[in-house]
Amino acid sequence: MLEIREVDVHDDAALRAWHAAVREGESAGRVAPLVFTYDSMANSFRSPGPNTRRLPVAAVQDGGTVGALLIDMPLREDLTTAVVEINVPPAHRDRGVGEALWQWARSRTIAEARPVLSVEINVPAGRTPADWPGSRFAERRGFRSVHVEDHFVLALPAPVPPAPTPEGYEVVSWAGLCPADRLADLAAMRTTMSQDVPAGEATHETAVWDADRVRVNDERTARSYLSLVALVRTTGGEPAGYTQILVPREDPDNALQEDTFVARKHRGRGLSAVLKSANLSQLAAHGGSRRFLHTWTGEDNTAMLRVNRKYGFQAVERTHTYELS
Numbered sequence: 202m203l204e205i206r207e208v209d210v211h212d213d214a215a216l217r218a219w220h221a222a223v224r225e226g227e228s229a230g231r232v233a234p235l236v237f238t239y240d241s242m243a244n245s246f247r248s249p250g251p252n253t254r255r256l257p258v259a260a261v262q263d264g265g266t267v268g269a270l271l272i273d274m275p276l277r278e279d280l281t282t283a284v285v286e287i288n289v290p291p292a293h294r295d296r297g298v299g300e301a302l303w304q305w306a307r308s309r310t311i312a313e314a315r316p317v318l319s320v321e322i323n324v325p326a327g328r329t330p331a332d333w334p335g336s337r338f339a340e341r342r343g344f345r346s347v348h349v350e351d352h353f354v355l356a357l358p359a360p361v362p363p364a365p366t367p368e369g370y371e372v373v374s375w376a377g378l379c380p381a382d383r384l385a386d387l388a389a390m391r392t393t394m395s396q397d398v399p400a401g402e403a404t405h406e407t408a409v410w411d412a413d414r415v416r417v418n419d420e421r422t423a424r425s426y427l428s429l430v431a432l433v434r435t436t437g438g439e440p441a442g443y444t445q446i447l448v449p450r451e452d453p454d455n456a457l458q459e460d461t462f463v464a465r466k467h468r469g470r471g472l473s474a475v476l477k478s479a480n481l482s483q484l485a486a487h488g489g490s491r492r493f494l495h496t497w498t499g500e501d502n503t504a505m506l507r508v509n510r511k512y513g514f515q516a517v518e519r520t521h522t523y524e525l526s
Contacts (some may be wrong), residue, residue, distance in 0.1 A: 208248035218266040226288025241425035267293040278406040283315035348401030353514035364478040384412035422466035431479035441467035458496035
């Protein structure tokens, strides 16, 4: 008998079985999957932060975990949205496991007053949503693709092209927690990016950052990742852009290129390349023997797509954000 039940996040065996199902289902058929490590997942559940409520749910049959559901509910913005992720290992597909998890998720999100459901589905290069199992599953249940990003991977170690800083600007970099005198700059950049980043038709509210939100986020991130940040500002002190790479503490192979953003009034000066080069130099110093750097860029962000290709990133798949409302 198939049973759907919430996972006790303090039950290590149950949580590990749930994570194994996530990893196996998420990785199947993909060239370069990036799945969060067990430790980073466990930390996020056991020490919840102020921005997101996370709920892991398992499909259990004959004592074994045969599928995994994760529901993320934002707590500061997008309060009517829930992000839903369903993973079923290939050996357990076509047996109703995904459908059972979907029905449980639908009932729970209705009860939580979250009418907008969002899910990310990664479609490998050479495949289309029409012939990819995850996309077909979502579309049959009424989801539609509202935003598309290209997933790029850079093989490491990689050469760092020179990118001279234009006159009137300076770059500051750090590894680890954001210095106290940079908190306001980074908060301003993250708020501006949330206002301006391409999101297609996806439901999206601006995330307003202040110094305290940056500090709390940094402290939580530091439990599982080394954060590498490069920030560019005018010599007069105005923040103009930033980029961040996360180096997982428990993953020896992968690093994650998070945001790269330049404010509109400062574009056209090559600052994206300046930021990329500065932070790739930090990664070379702090990344150890990691083999891959992953990043995602919206299909309509032509400037950043050019920068990614210049630095040697190769597209491996397309990440679709699907929504149901």
